[in-house]
Amino acid sequence: MSYHKPVLLSESVDSLEIRCDGVYVDMTYGGGGHSREILNRLGSKGRLIAFDQDLDSQSNIIEDERLIFFRQNNIYLMQTLDFLKIKKVDGILADLGVSSHQLDKKNRGFSFQPGYKLDMRMNQKQNLDAIGVINNYTETELSNLFFLNGDLKNSKKIAKEICIERTNKKITKTNHLNSVLEKFFNHNTRNSFLARVYQSIRIEVNKELEFLKEILTQSKKILSKNGIMSVITYHSAEDRLVKRYFKNGCFDEEPIKDEFGNSLNPFKLKFQFLKPSESELKFNVRSRSAKLRSALKL
Ligand SMILES: C[S@@+](CC[C@H](N)C(=O)[O-])C[C@H]1O[C@@H](n2cnc3c(N)ncnc32)[C@H](O)[C@@H]1O
Numbered sequence: 001m002s003y004h005k006p007v008l009l010s011e012s013v014d015s016l017e018i019r020c021d022g023v024y025v026d027m028t029y030g031g032g033g034h035s036r037e038i039l040n041r042l043g044s045k046g047r048l049i050a051f052d053q054d055l056d057s058q059s060n061i062i063e064d065e066r067l068i069f070f071r072q073n074n075i076y077l078m079q080t081l082d083f084l085k086i087k088k089v090d091g092i093l094a095d096l097g098v099s100s101h102q103l104d105k106k107n108r109g110f111s112f113q114p115g116y117k118l119d120m121r122m123n124q125k126q127n128l129d130a131i132g133v134i135n136n137y138t139e140t141e142l143s144n145l146f147f148l149n150g151d152l153k154n155s156k157k158i159a160k161e162i163c164i165e166r167t168n169k170k171i172t173k174t175n176h177l178n179s180v181l182e183k184f185f186n187h188n189t190r191n192s193f194l195a196r197v198y199q200s201i202r203i204e205v206n207k208e209l210e211f212l213k214e215i216l217t218q219s220k221k222i223l224s225k226n227g228i229m230s231v232i233t234y235h236s237a238e239d240r241l242v243k244r245y246f247k248n249g250c251f252d253e254e255p256i257k258d259e260f261g262n263s264l265n266p267f268k269l270k271f272q273f274l275k276p277s278e279s280e281l282k283f284n285v286r287s288r289s290a291k292l293r294s295a296l297k298l
Helices: 009-015 033-041 055-060 074-083 100-104 130-136 139-150 155-168 174-184 190-205 208-222 236-248 278-283
Strands: 023-026 047-051 067-070 089-095 223-233 267-274 291-297
Touching: 009 033, 009 089, 009 223, 009 267, 009 291, 023 033, 033 047, 033 089, 047 074, 074 208, 089 208, 130 139, 130 155, 130 190, 139 155, 139 190, 155 174, 174 190, 190 208, 208 223, 208 236, 223 236, 236 267, 236 291
Parallel strands: 023 047, 023 089, 047 067, 089 223
Antiparallel strands: 223 291, 267 291
């Protein structure tokens, strides 16, 4: 089984307009599909710095002296570049979310298939896992994360049901959680409903939105003039953040402005967004929710 089929591969790497001697960052290495394509377009003097916090991603490291891989969280971007004595980079790619490997390897506990321990940690060394979130978060915290991370309208009722059940028995397995949630779905809505609940928990376990904000903020600082940042998002919560950051240069509704009211947003959108083509959707159904956004640093 392949580790991961890269999504929007040529569109995302095209959007970076790779300069053959440039310095690039792959924030989310995974199976290395995007990195391989970036390396294909780099010349002998080009460099690629890549991050992935998942221990398993190390088995995919491409032997290439232009690639420097860090098995760590990408929030250490600036610190790492400092260590490498790199002041600015020409392009940054972030392909957010989980890899197919993480979803398919059942003992990683990302999938809602019955019979598995709830885990969902991308970084196997971190303490917080899905069991911790489901059993220790307050009802309000759970309700908020279902609403904000999964756009689930009945978030309060879902949280309440979980809190009632966990006083009887700790929820540690996928089939236990699924049975608690049974009253909220029918045969037709089951998979999409469970996918949203699991996605909400996964986002919290891995602090995905907090880290995304951090990497966008750091990227703005270390992109060179005319440097390009491209991000592939997979759900509305992360897409909203990227869209707003590229449009306004901050996470507020309005752009940052100087005292005369001129926008200080350092980004120029390269295009609105791109979605996978029909042929990609046929070949890789998991690409269906992907959106590519790209911006040039002025
Ligand atoms: C969608 S996959 C990337 C797939 C990759 N583009 C490819 O072509 O194979 C996302 C990867 O990013 C990693 N990841 C997500 N958030 C991360 C973070 N904050 N720091 C480091 N790695 C992260 C995950 O472990 C996962 O392997």
